[in-house]
Amino acid sequence: MEEFQTGEETTFVVDEISTIIKESVEGAIGGNAYQHSRVNQWSSNVVEQCLSQLTKLGKPFKYIVTCIIMQKNGAGLQTASSCFWDNSTDGSCTVRWENKSMYCIVSVFGLAL
Amino acid sequence: MHSRVNQWTSNVVEQCLSQLAKLGKPFKYIVTCVIMQKNGAGLQTASSCFWDNSTDGSCTVRWENKSMYCIVSVFGLAL
Numbered sequence: 001m002e003e004f005q006t007g008e009e010t011t012f013v014v015d016e017i018s019t020i021i022k023e024s025v026e027g028a029i030g031g032n033a034y035q036h037s038r039v040n041q042w043s044s045n046v047v048e049q050c051l052s053q054l055t056k057l058g059k060p061f062k063y064i065v066t067c068i069i070m071q072k073n074g075a076g077l078q079t080a081s082s083c084f085w086d087n088s089t090d091g092s093c094t095v096r097w098e099n100k101s102m103y104c105i106v107s108v109f110g111l112a113l
Numbered sequence: 114m115h116s117r118v119n120q121w122t123s124n125v126v127e128q129c130l131s132q133l134a135k136l137g138k139p140f141k142y143i144v145t146c147v148i149m150q151k152n153g154a155g156l157q158t159a160s161s162c163f164w165d166n167s168t169d170g171s172c173t174v175r176w177e178n179k180s181m182y183c184i185v186s187v188f189g190l191a192l
Contacts, residue, residue: 036155043159051161062169064143064188066160073154076115080122081145082130090141109143111190 010060012091012110017054021095021106024049034071034101043067046106054108064109071102085111115150122146125185133187143188150181164190 028045032038046067054063070077083092089112097104125146133142149156162171168191176183 034155039155039157040159043157044161047159047161051163055163061163062165062190063163064160064171064190065162066145066186067158068147069157070149071155073152075152075154076118076150077156078118078122078148079146080119080126081143082123082126083144084130084134084140084142086141092143107145109188111141111143 010112011089012061012093012112014091014093016057017093017108017110018095020053021050021093021108022097024053025095025097025104025106029069029102029104030099033099034069036071039069043069046104050106050108054110059110060113061110062113063111064107066107068105069102070105072098072100077103079105081107081109083109118148122148125183129185129187133189138189139192140189141192142190143186145186147184148181149184151177151179156182158184160186160188162188 024046028049029042047065050065090110092107092109094107126144129144169189171186171188173186
């Protein structure tokens with residue numbers, strides 16, 4: 001008799017998500033300097049890459065992916081998020097990435113179906 | 114003021130979430146808040162969602178005053 005469901009199949013695994021985020025960010029903007037005309041495309045690429053990798057995991061989750069790209073210009077930035085969900089099954093992961101000219105903050109929220 | 118921004122973002126999301134929960138609808142919520150100083154820096158945000166198009170939705174509000182921008186997003190996912 002085969003068992004399809006293990007503990008890992010239906011939980012939000014933070015390390016796995018964190019790796020996906022880092023790869024998506026590196027792939028989309030790694031090695032680039034901040035350019036106002038390209039930022040729109042970059043942030044879209046980051047979230048789309050993340051989401052497509054997340055859906056490939058095939059887990060029974062809904063996902064929200066948000067991406068913030070900010071030019072390094074001395075401005076202060078503060079972000080916060082709050083969630084009303086099921087603590088036993090849902091989770092989030094935030095990755096902060098930077099290079100010489102910009103910051104990139106990506107958050108993934110996974111909510112079990 | 115840099116020292117108070119942390120408290121402000123927390124207050125914004127907590128206030129939003131408590132009001133949303135009071136609606137009593139069968140939804141899970143994610144609330145995010147970004148506060149940025151007006152200093153000439155460029156800021157770009159994007160989000161993408163993998164959900165049920167017929168029942169789930171999001172709402173983003175951009176607010177500003179003389180010294181800062183505040184961007185709040187609420188995502189609601191039906192149970």
